[in-house]
Amino acid sequence: METVNWPAISSTLDCLVRPVLGGPDLKLEIWCVSALSSCLSVCGHIFITTSVVTNRNLLLFCVLLLCFRPGSEEAAERCHQPLFISVLPILREGDVVLTAQPELTSPWVNAWRLSLYPCETQRLVQLDSTDDGCRRQTVKVLMAVCRLNPALRALEAAPLTNLVLHLSDSECDWSQNSLHARFQQCIAELIGYLEQGVLQSYFKPAVNLLSNLSEDQVDQIGFIHIAHITFLQEGGPAGRRRLWLCLCRPSRC
Structure with missing residues (x-):
């Protein structure tokens, strides 16, 4: 969250992308601007998983946004609301899969969940x-x-x-x-x-x-x-x- 160049990501995707700070999970807030406003028909919350968070992975957001079809007037009004994306960190070692899910591992702050x-x-x-x-x-x-x-x-x-x-x-x-x-x-x-x-x-x-x-x-x-x-x-x-x-x-x- 601290090392990614969010302004560069925002300019690449033609929308404002920024981390949501202060919560236990990793969440991104996306505001649709410019040309994407006509494409974004559904705003809400998307949950994705990733093993390595890099600028290349974040290009997936562009695909997610462009997959939305033009909608009704109600959908057009909703495009003025932010889209939230939760990022689930995953560690893989052979058949072992660990996920960082504080809501399941609480009260152990640094614990990973075996999936x-x-x-x-x-x-x-x-x-x-x-x-x-x-x-x-x-x-x-x-x-x-x-x-x-x-x-x-x-x-x-x-x-x-x-x-x-x-x-x-x-x-x-x-x-x-x-x-x-x-x-x-x-x-x-x-x-x-x-x-x-x-x-x-x-x-x-x-x-x-x-x-x-x-x-x-x-x-x-x-x-x-x-x-x-x-x-x-x-x-x-x-x-x-x-x-x-x-x-x-x-x-x-």
């Missing part, structure tokens, strides 16, 4: 490649369901990925035809983990991936999934359609 995401995704790819399985597809479906249902958004990608990894140790059939069965099984397994309040990390068993959920969130998520299991077990094909409707469009149930 197991590369190991988890690599393991899923490896397992699917051996039997042409649907493990990654199951994770995507679970993530889509949780993203579309406000009550389930507290469940992030990590616990869902580890849920499938744990199930892979005991379940052998991950063919495409068994996707609906594995999805139902994942929900049943998740209910069990929620009742215990513990879902161990696949590669670091000492880590509880449900520790960030409050008791109310655990109860709410568990109640919703119990209702979904009932739909699946008693409703047949119609129940599965009803389940999907309730998962993705809860306001219509």
